[in-house]
Amino acid sequence: MAIDKTDPSPQQPSKLRWGELDEDDGEDLDFLLPPKQVHGPDENGIKRVIEYKFNEDGNRVKITTTTRVRKLAKARVSKRAMERRGWAKFGDAVHEDVGSRLTMVSTEEILLERPRAPGSKPEEPKVAGDSLAQLGKGGAILMVCRTCGKKGDHWTSRCPYKDLAPQTEAFVDKPAASETSAAAAGSGKSTYVPPSMRAGAERTGGSDMRRRNDENSVRVTNLSEDTREPDLLELFRTFGPVTRVYVAIDQKTGVSRGFGFVNFVNREDAQRAINKLNGYGYDNLILRVEWATPRAN
DNA sequence: GATGAGCGC
Numbered sequence: 001m002a003i004d005k006t007d008p009s010p011q012q013p014s015k016l017r018w019g020e021l022d023e024d025d026g027e028d029l030d031f032l033l034p035p036k037q038v039h040g041p042d043e044n045g046i047k048r049v050i051e052y053k054f055n056e057d058g059n060r061v062k063i064t065t066t067t068r069v070r071k072l073a074k075a076r077v078s079k080r081a082m083e084r085r086g087w088a089k090f091g092d093a094v095h096e097d098v099g100s101r102l103t104m105v106s107t108e109e110i111l112l113e114r115p116r117a118p119g120s121k122p123e124e125p126k127v128a129g130d131s132l133a134q135l136g137k138g139g140a141i142l143m144v145c146r147t148c149g150k151k152g153d154h155w156t157s158r159c160p161y162k163d164l165a166p167q168t169e170a171f172v173d174k175p176a177a178s179e180t181s182a183a184a185a186g187s188g189k190s191t192y193v194p195p196s197m198r199a200g201a202e203r204t205g206g207s208d209m210r211r212r213n214d215e216n217s218v219r220v221t222n223l224s225e226d227t228r229e230p231d232l233l234e235l236f237r238t239f240g241p242v243t244r245v246y247v248a249i250d251q252k253t254g255v256s257r258g259f260g261f262v263n264f265v266n267r268e269d270a271q272r273a274i275n276k277l278n279g280y281g282y283d284n285l286i287l288r289v290e291w292a293t294p295r296a297n
Numbered sequence: 298g299a300t301g302a303g304c305g306c
Contacts, residue, residue: 222298246302249301257299259300259301261300
């Protein structure tokens with residue numbers, strides 16, 4: 001820091017009565033002084049500030065403050081970060097001094113996309129056309145049912161179709177037919193009755209109550225190589241609950257063989273999917289969607 | 298153009 005006495009500029013004393021300076025000691029007369037000048041920092045980090053003040057004798061003095069900035073930063077900040085400092089500023093920061101602030105709070109308006117308006121009901125997949133139109137628009141939906149794949153409607157444990165999912169042996173603890181009503185009446189330790197044992201439940205007759213979901217199977221051909229099962233699910237879910245998707249993969253090469261299958265809970269949904277998606281352009285190809293002939297076995 | 302996997306008593 002250096003303090004130079006400079007002569008007051010010739011014009012100023014005419015307006016300024018120097019005698020008053022003593023009386024008004026401490027009064028803010030700084031507006032009479034030339035504005036503060038800031039030079040740099042230059043490429044060596046040297047910053048020079050020139051300001052003018054009145055000293056106690058009422059004389060104008062020039063104060064030059066020379067500081068070296070970024071010396072510490074230079075040692076710590078990576079080369080890449082230093083490069084970034086040279087980038088042109090944009091947005092609200094356009095008018096900021098270079099190097100005056102490293103970060104700033106943005107007041108710019110940023111629009112966020114929401115999957116749907118807050119508080120509104122999730123889209124019903126009833127109208128296939130509308131749902132299809134929304135395909136690919138994306139949007140994060142956190143609640144996804146692992147049984148039927150439906151998003152934003154219910155959790156896996158509440159799935160209305162969970163009975164169709166393969167059950168673990170441990171939970172298919174079925175009482176003998178005569179005990180069923182007693183258990184249901186609550187006289188036993190448990191009042192729980194497996195769905196397959198409830199009144200009105202479809203009897204499959206066999207000892208294995210787990211249903212094979214090969215019903216309502218739809219064959220999809222002319223798929224592009226990079227269409228995977230999740231893609232098919234996305235495409236077909238809009239018509240109704242899907243029990244299974246499968247894409248045939250070449251075991252040797254691991255690439256898709258260009259066809260797959262989608263099984264629906266409801267036959268009508270499968271039919272609607274066929275009507276709507278057969279001939280539907282997907283990934284530059286025209287899909288073929290038909291009823292599948294039952295698997296040989 | 299094309300019709301899916303697999304445990305092995």
